[in-house]
Amino acid sequence: MHKARRNPANLIAMHGILILYTCIALFPVFVILINSFKTRKAIFREPLALPGADSFSLIGYETVLRQGDFFGYFQNSMIVTVCSLFFILLFGAMAAFALAEYRFRGNTLMGLYLALGIMIPIRIGTVAILELMVSTGLVNTLMALILVYTAQGLPLAVFILSEFMRGVSDDLKNAGRIDGLSEYMIFFRLALPLVRPALATVAVFNMIPIWNDLWFPLILAPAESTKTLTLGSQVFIGQFVTDWNAVLSALSMAILPVLILYVIFSRQLIRGITSGAVK
Amino acid sequence: MASRRPIRWHIAVFLAPAVLVYTAIMIFPLFNTLRLALFTEVDNVRHFVGLQNFRTLFGDPRWSESFWNALGNNFWFFFIHMLVQNPIGILLAAILSHPRLRFAALYRSAIFIPTILSFVIVGFAWKLILSPIWGIAPSMLDAVGLKWLYAPWLGKEEYALTALSLVSVWQFVGIPMMLIYAALLTIPEEILEAAEVEGITGMSAFWKIKLPLILPSIGIISILTFVGNFNAFDLIYAAQGALAGPDFSTDILGTFLYRTFFGFQLQLGDPHMGSAIATAMFAIILIGVCIYLFGIQTRMRRYQF
Numbered sequence: 001m002h003k004a005r006r007n008p009a010n011l012i013a014m015h016g017i018l019i020l021y022t023c024i025a026l027f028p029v030f031v032i033l034i035n036s037f038k039t040r041k042a043i044f045r046e047p048l049a050l051p052g053a054d055s056f057s058l059i060g061y062e063t064v065l066r067q068g069d070f071f072g073y074f075q076n077s078m079i080v081t082v083c084s085l086f087f088i089l090l091f092g093a094m095a096a097f098a099l100a101e102y103r104f105r106g107n108t109l110m111g112l113y114l115a116l117g118i119m120i121p122i123r124i125g126t127v128a129i130l131e132l133m134v135s136t137g138l139v140n141t142l143m144a145l146i147l148v149y150t151a152q153g154l155p156l157a158v159f160i161l162s163e164f165m166r167g168v169s170d171d172l173k174n175a176g177r178i179d180g181l182s183e184y185m186i187f188f189r190l191a192l193p194l195v196r197p198a199l200a201t202v203a204v205f206n207m208i209p210i211w212n213d214l215w216f217p218l219i220l221a222p223a224e225s226t227k228t229l230t231l232g233s234q235v236f237i238g239q240f241v242t243d244w245n246a247v248l249s250a251l252s253m254a255i256l257p258v259l260i261l262y263v264i265f266s267r268q269l270i271r272g273i274t275s276g277a278v279k
Numbered sequence: 280m281a282s283r284r285p286i287r288w289h290i291a292v293f294l295a296p297a298v299l300v301y302t303a304i305m306i307f308p309l310f311n312t313l314r315l316a317l318f319t320e321v322d323n324v325r326h327f328v329g330l331q332n333f334r335t336l337f338g339d340p341r342w343s344e345s346f347w348n349a350l351g352n353n354f355w356f357f358f359i360h361m362l363v364q365n366p367i368g369i370l371l372a373a374i375l376s377h378p379r380l381r382f383a384a385l386y387r388s389a390i391f392i393p394t395i396l397s398f399v400i401v402g403f404a405w406k407l408i409l410s411p412i413w414g415i416a417p418s419m420l421d422a423v424g425l426k427w428l429y430a431p432w433l434g435k436e437e438y439a440l441t442a443l444s445l446v447s448v449w450q451f452v453g454i455p456m457m458l459i460y461a462a463l464l465t466i467p468e469e470i471l472e473a474a475e476v477e478g479i480t481g482m483s484a485f486w487k488i489k490l491p492l493i494l495p496s497i498g499i500i501s502i503l504t505f506v507g508n509f510n511a512f513d514l515i516y517a518a519q520g521a522l523a524g525p526d527f528s529t530d531i532l533g534t535f536l537y538r539t540f541f542g543f544q545l546q547l548g549d550p551h552m553g554s555a556i557a558t559a560m561f562a563i564i565l566i567g568v569c570i571y572l573f574g575i576q577t578r579m580r581r582y583q584f
Contacts, residue, residue: 010481014374018386020370024449025390028404029416047415055337087300096298102290110294117305119502119568121510124561127306127315127554132308151304154297183289212397214513215533219541234399234517245414247403252401262410264394266388274461 021195021257029255036060036248043244048201060245061253064236067246068255069224073232077257080142080211080228087202091150092157092202093165097187099158100165111162117155122148123215133220140223148216153206164198165191201272204265211258229254312560316554334556342552346559348527349535352440355437355533357508359444365500367448368455369493372485375456376463387460394453400516405446410432433518436528441519443529447514450508455500462496463489495576502571509564532560 034050035043042055049055064070099111122129129148132140138144168191176186192199217231227235233254240246262269319328336342371390375383393401408415409432417429432442466489474480474488512533515523521543523530538546540553 007481014377014380016369017527018374018390021367022386022389023391025452028401028408029392029396031408032400032404044413047413047418087296091297094293098290098293102287105286105539110298114301115295117301119506120309120561120564121506122305122309123510123512124557125305125312125407126536128308128311129304129548131311131315131550132304140361147300147304151300154301158297184292187293202301212395212399214398214514214516215537218516219524219537230397230399237399238280244407245546248409251400251403255396258395258397259387259392262392266391270384270387270391270457273457274464 032248032251032255035253036166037205040063040245043248054210057245060243060247060249063240063243063246064249064253067240068232069227070229070232070236070250072225073227073229073271074257076142076209076226076232077229080145080149081207083142083146084153084210085206087146087150088206089199089203090154090158092154093161093192094187095154095158096161096165097191100162100168101191111158111278114155114158117152118159122152126215138220140221142221142226142255144220144251145216145226145228148220149210149213150232151152153210155203157202160202161195161198168194200268204269204272207261207265208258211261229257283416285464309561312554312557314554315551316558319551320549332551336552336555338557345527345530345535346556350559352529353509353531355440356444356447356511357505358440359446360504360508360583361501364448364452365455365497365504368500369459369497371452371456371462372421373489375460387457390456391453393450396450398450398513399517400447401450402514405449406433406518409442425498435526436525437462437569439519439525440529443515443518446518447511450514454503458496458500460495462493466492482571485495496574498571501575502568505567505571506564509560530554532563536560 031047035047037057038052038055039057039059042049042051042057045056051057095114099107099114133139133144139146172190173186176190181189211228212230213228214230215226216236217226218234221227222231233250236250237247240250316332317326317327317329319332320326328470336346343505373389374380377383380467407413410416411431411434417426420429421428430438432438470492471484474484479487510533511531515529515531515534516537519525519529521534521538523534536553536556537543539556542548
């Protein structure tokens with residue numbers, strides 16, 4: 001078996017291509033990170049050298065922490081991302097349960113209606129969303145962002161979760177009904193815990209686009225007190241464009257949280273994509 | 280059936296939050312934007328003008344030049360993605376799915392890292408690396424004897440858009456790679472073994488057997504790329520600013536929409552022209568999705584197991 005596919009020269013070539021591409025993928029991140037720890041002189045003299053004893057400097061980080069409210073931005077990003085995910089998962093799972101569990105008139109139509117948003121980007125409606133937020137007084141609040149991201153995440157969440165809700169055993173639910181559980185209890189106690197892996201997949205899919213979005217923070221919440229980390233670092237870098245130490249440090253500080261999240265969740269993310277949840 | 284049973288309120292309770300948020304924040308503003316495109320504002324009063332805004336957008340030289348420029352640039356942006364991103368993604372996935380390859384998970388995770396970074400990081404990082412001031416790109420090209428190749432790509436009108444498209448390709452190559460990888464894993468081992476018995480191995484096995492079987496996934500990544508590219512904005516804004524310089528050579532529909540409806544520097548925002556541009560984007564995306572759903576996907580279904 002596999003005799004023809006076991007050619008060592010091929011294997012070496014394959015590793016060569018993969019190593020080359022891995023270098024291309026990681027090189028910019030690497031360069032930014034190492035140079036953020038260097039003195040200004042060393043950044044320009046030897047951009048590719050690792051920070052050494054005489055070139056090590058934290059001056060950039062000092063500027064960033066003094067001038068920009070990065071902890072505030074980080075907190076805003078955290079609040080927006082966590083709240084949006086919570087609402088996407090809760091509302092998405094509830095709607096998915098209703099669509100998967102009950103037969104009622106308009107079920108298919110409702111499913112199609114909710115699926116419309118999978119392919120149509122919410123950004124198309126930005127003009128009217130801004131108008132809506134202005135008229136409800138939600139401009140420059142984190143609530144505006146949370147609402148928009150919840151609406152943006154729901155279509156795919158309902159779609160994926162209803163697939164999984166259909167797989168929850170009917171016998172289990174009927175046993176629960178005989179035991180006198182209400183429909184709400186059946187959802188929270190029986191169905192929700194059983195689709196936990198699907199909930200995690202949906203959460204990981206939504207987390208990164210929400211965290212990284214620049215468009216809606218720029219338009220709906222550009223105030224200093226509501227800036228997210230993405231917008232905050234964009235504005236900060238724009239102001240300090242000639243201070244290379246500060247720019248490199250700000251970039252590194254923006255990379256770090258995402259990288260940590262990725263290390264924690266990459267297995268979940270990759271399993272989610274490869275299990276075909278996005279088909 | 281409904282008349283014999285009491286109204287099942289719990290169904291409404293389960294559906295209500297999702298339907299309300301989705302309708303109020305997504306569907307209603309979408310249609311409201313399409314409606315606003317038919318109005319204009321004079322002295323703070325809204326007037327219905329029919330299709331006048333579209334006539335201005337497509338025909339009035341002050342607007343149409345920017346619009347056609349942005350649309351053309353957007354097609355070029357999409358073209359580069361299809362030409363570079365998806366073939367590289369397929370190649371990497373084909374290698375990664377090789378059954379005897381070691382460290383596959385490690386490569387996969389590393390190559391996916393750019394995809395999780397924000398546009399702001401990607402835009403600025405590449406801006407710095409390609410910058411003639413820092414000199415990383417020229418000195419690296421010098422090291423392999425290709426220094427003559429270097430130009431300040433992001434600052435030159437003729438290269439800037441292509442350079443940014445390639446940066447975007449660099450960022451997103453992980454997505455086609457993952458989706459194709461997933462598709463390749465679902466191909467039953469028996470099919471490949473049967474082909475091997477017939478003497479079809481290696482490259483020809485890929486072209487003759489695997490590629491036709493992953494065509495539906497290639498269709499999916501194409502439409503995802505299309506939708507993503509035609510509402511792209513962040514990377515151009517982060518790297519080149521809202522003016523999409525040099526001289527609008529990197530302007531795409533997203534940046535054009537932002538400048539028009541939100542205003543920039545001395546230019547005042549015009550929500551109605553902005554809505555007209557958004558409507559045009561909506562139409563383009565809708566046409567793309569329809570071509571995919573009715574033209575491509577229905578034909579590909581045949582190949583699936």
